[in-house]
Amino acid sequence: MVGSKEIIKVQNLIKQYGAFTAVNGISFNVYEGEIFGLLGPNGAGKTTTLEIIETLREKSGGEVWVDGKSVDDDKNEIKKIIGVQLQAAGYYPSLNLTELLSLFSGLYNVDIDKMKTLKSVGLEDKVKAKFKELSGGQKQRFSIATTLINNPKIVFLDEPTTGLDPQARRNLWDLIRGIRDNGTTVVITTHYMDEAEQLCDRVGIMEAGKIMQLNTPDALIDELLATGFTKQKDVKGANLEDVFINLTGHEWRDE
Amino acid sequence: MKKYNQMRAMLAIARASFRSTTRSPSAVVFTLAFPLIFILVFGFIGNNGGAHVHVAVDNTSDTLNAIYKILDNNPAVNLYADSDSEIYKELKKGDLDAIVHIEKKDSGYVVKVATSDIAVQNGQLFKGIIKQIVSELNLRAMPNIALPFSMEDQPVIHGREYKTIDFILPGQLGFSLLSTGVFGTAFVFLSLRQTLVIKRFFATPIKRPYIVLGEAMSRIVFGLIGAAFILTLGHFAFGFTMIHGIVTFLTMMLLCAIGLIIFMGFGFVVSGLAKNESAVPPIANLITLPQFLLSGTFFSITNFPNWLQPFCRVLPLTFLNDAMRKVSFEGAGFIDIWKDLGALGIWGIIVYALATKLFRWE
Numbered sequence: 001m002v003g004s005k006e007i008i009k010v011q012n013l014i015k016q017y018g019a020f021t022a023v024n025g026i027s028f029n030v031y032e033g034e035i036f037g038l039l040g041p042n043g044a045g046k047t048t049t050l051e052i053i054e055t056l057r058e059k060s061g062g063e064v065w066v067d068g069k070s071v072d073d074d075k076n077e078i079k080k081i082i083g084v085q086l087q088a089a090g091y092y093p094s095l096n097l098t099e100l101l102s103l104f105s106g107l108y109n110v111d112i113d114k115m116k117t118l119k120s121v122g123l124e125d126k127v128k129a130k131f132k133e134l135s136g137g138q139k140q141r142f143s144i145a146t147t148l149i150n151n152p153k154i155v156f157l158d159e160p161t162t163g164l165d166p167q168a169r170r171n172l173w174d175l176i177r178g179i180r181d182n183g184t185t186v187v188i189t190t191h192y193m194d195e196a197e198q199l200c201d202r203v204g205i206m207e208a209g210k211i212m213q214l215n216t217p218d219a220l221i222d223e224l225l226a227t228g229f230t231k232q233k234d235v236k237g238a239n240l241e242d243v244f245i246n247l248t249g250h251e252w253r254d255e
Numbered sequence: 256m257k258k259y260n261q262m263r264a265m266l267a268i269a270r271a272s273f274r275s276t277t278r279s280p281s282a283v284v285f286t287l288a289f290p291l292i293f294i295l296v297f298g299f300i301g302n303n304g305g306a307h308v309h310v311a312v313d314n315t316s317d318t319l320n321a322i323y324k325i326l327d328n329n330p331a332v333n334l335y336a337d338s339d340s341e342i343y344k345e346l347k348k349g350d351l352d353a354i355v356h357i358e359k360k361d362s363g364y365v366v367k368v369a370t371s372d373i374a375v376q377n378g379q380l381f382k383g384i385i386k387q388i389v390s391e392l393n394l395r396a397m398p399n400i401a402l403p404f405s406m407e408d409q410p411v412i413h414g415r416e417y418k419t420i421d422f423i424l425p426g427q428l429g430f431s432l433l434s435t436g437v438f439g440t441a442f443v444f445l446s447l448r449q450t451l452v453i454k455r456f457f458a459t460p461i462k463r464p465y466i467v468l469g470e471a472m473s474r475i476v477f478g479l480i481g482a483a484f485i486l487t488l489g490h491f492a493f494g495f496t497m498i499h500g501i502v503t504f505l506t507m508m509l510l511c512a513i514g515l516i517i518f519m520g521f522g523f524v525v526s527g528l529a530k531n532e533s534a535v536p537p538i539a540n541l542i543t544l545p546q547f548l549l550s551g552t553f554f555s556i557t558n559f560p561n562w563l564q565p566f567c568r569v570l571p572l573t574f575l576n577d578a579m580r581k582v583s584f585e586g587a588g589f590i591d592i593w594k595d596l597g598a599l600g601i602w603g604i605i606v607y608a609l610a611t612k613l614f615r616w617e
C-alpha cells in the first residue's frame with residue numbers, strides 16, 4: 001500500500017514558546033498510504049508538531065509541506081484535504097451525533113450519508129445519543145468519523161487510544177488500519193509502544209523536541225538487537241494483555 | 256472541485272449553536288424566565304391614582320379672571336400654567352386629568368374643560384369644582400339677572416391608558432436582551448474554547464470571522480425568539496400597548512436586534528477578560544447590574560437623585576428602554592428615536608473596538 005510519494009515533508013521544523021523550545025529542528029517525510037507514528041513521552045513535542053502540520057499552530061522556523069502545499073501560504077487548501085482528531089473532545093456536548101454530523105457536513109461543504117458514516121465506526125445505534133453520553137471509546141470513534149467526512153488524503157490522530165480499555169483500543173486499531181487500506185495516509189501520536197508496533201508502518205521516536213530514530217518498527221528493533229541488547233526477562237509466548245483479551249473477548253464494548 | 260462556501264459552513268455553526276443553546280437551562284432561564292417573572296409580578300400590580308387633580312391651562316386661556324384665581328388657590332388642583340401643544344398628548348396618556356380653557360366673551364367668561372376617559376374620576380371631580388366656582392361667582396355677581404357664567408362640557412377625548420405594564424415590559428425586555436447578550440455570549444465563547452469546539456472548527460476550512468458570525472447569529476435568533484415571546488405574551492395576557500399593532504411589533508423586534516448586537520459586544524469583552532468560567536459572573540454582573548438598577552428598568556430615572564441621573568442617562572440600556580417605550584406606546588418610528596439609536600451606535604463602536612482588542616481564540 002505504501003507509495004513512494006512524500007505527502008508530508010517537514011524540514012528543520014522549530015517551535016519556540018518564549019525561551020522554551022518545544023520542537024527543535026526536526027525533519028521527516030510521511031509517505032502516501034502509510035500509517036506514520038510519532039512516538040514519545042508526554043512533552044516530547046508530538047502534539048505541537050502535529051498541530052503545526054495541521055495548520056492549527058504557527059511555526060517558529062523551518063518548512064512544512066502537505067501534499068505539496070506550504071503551511072505558510074495554503075492553510076485553507078490544506079484544511080480541505082486533511083482530517084483532524086484532537087487529543088480532547090471538540091464537540092458541542094449537548095448535541096446528538098446526527099446533529100454533529102450535520103454540523104461537520106456543513107463545515108466541510110460535503111453531503112454525507114450520516115447513517116453510513118456512523119456505521120463505519122460502529123455507532124449506528126447511537127444516532128440520537130448526545131456526544132456527552134458516549135463512552136471514551138465511542139467518543140474517539142465518533143471523533144474519527146468526523147475526520148473522514150471530507151474524504152481526506154491524510155488523517156491526524158492525536159493519542160486516539162489514551163484512556164481506553166484493551167477492547168476499545170484493539171477496535172480502534174482495526175478502524176485505523178481500515179482507513180489506511182482505503183488509501184488514506186494516517187499520522188498518529190501515541191506513547192504506547194505495543195500500539196505503535198502493531199499499527200504503524202514507520203515510526204519516529206521523539207524526545208525533548210528532537211527525532212531520535214526514524215524507521216519501521218521491525219528495523220528499529222533489529223538495530224537495537226544488533227547492538228547486543230537482550231531483554232532481561234524471558235519473554236513468554238503470551239503476555240497479561242493476551243490473557244485479558246482471551247478472557248474478556250474482542251467485541252466492541254459499549255459501556 | 257466545488258468552491259468552498261463559507262456561508263454554508265457559517266449556517267451549519269449557527270444551527271448547531273442554536274440547538275446547543277436551547278438545551279442550556281441557564282440560557283432559557285435568563286432569556287425567558289426572569290423577565291416573565293418580573294412582568295407577572297408587575298402585570299398584576301394596578302395603577303394607583305393620585306390625590307390631586309392635575310390640570311393644564313390652555314395657553315390661549317384668559318388667566319386674569321376670578322375663576323382662574325380661585326382655581327389657582329385650590330389646594331386639590333395642581334394647575335400647570337405654561338403649557339404647550341404637548342398637553343393634549345399628556346391628557347391622552349393620563350398624565351393630565353383635564354385641560355381648562357377660560358374664554359372671555361362680551362357677556363362674561365366661558366370655562367371649557369377637556370377631560371379624557373382614562374382619568375374619569377379626576378375629570379368629574381374637576382368639573383364639579385368648576386361648576387361650584389361658576390355658580391358661586393354667578394350668584395355673587397348678578398343675584399337677580401340671567402346667569403352670566405356658565406360651563407360648557409368639551410367632548411371627552413378618547414385617550415390611551417399608560418399602564419404599569421407599558422412601562423415595565425420594555426424595561427424587562429431590555430434587561431433580558433442585556434443578560435442574554437452579555438452572559439450568553441461570554442459563556443458560549445469561553446466554553447467553546449474550553450471544550451476545544453472552536454479548535455476543531457479551526458481544523459476545517461471555515462474562516463475565523465465566519466465562526467464568530469455563526470455563533471452570533473444563533474444568539475441573535477435565540478434572543479429575538481425570546482423577545483417575540485415576551486412581547487406577544489405581554490400584549491395578549493397583560494394588555495401591553497403596541498400602538499400600531501404589527502408595525503410596532505416589528506419595529507420593536509428590530510430595536511431588540513440592535514440592542515442585542517451591542518450587548519453581545521460586552522459579552523465578547525467579558526469572554527476576553529475572563530480566564531475561566533468562574534470569572535465570568537463577577538465581570539458580567541459588573542456590566543449588567545448597574546444597568547438593571549439604573550436604566551429605568553423598574554422605575555423612571557427621575558426617581559434617582561439629581562447627581563446620579565446624568566450617569567443613568569448615558570447607559571446603553573437606558574437608550575434602548577427609552578426607545579422601546581417611545582416605539583410601543585407613542586408609536587414612534589426609527590426617525591423619531593434617532594437620538595437613542597445614535598447613542599446606541601456610539602456604544603456599539605466603543606464596545607466592539609474593545610472586543611476586537613480583547614478577544615482571544617485560545
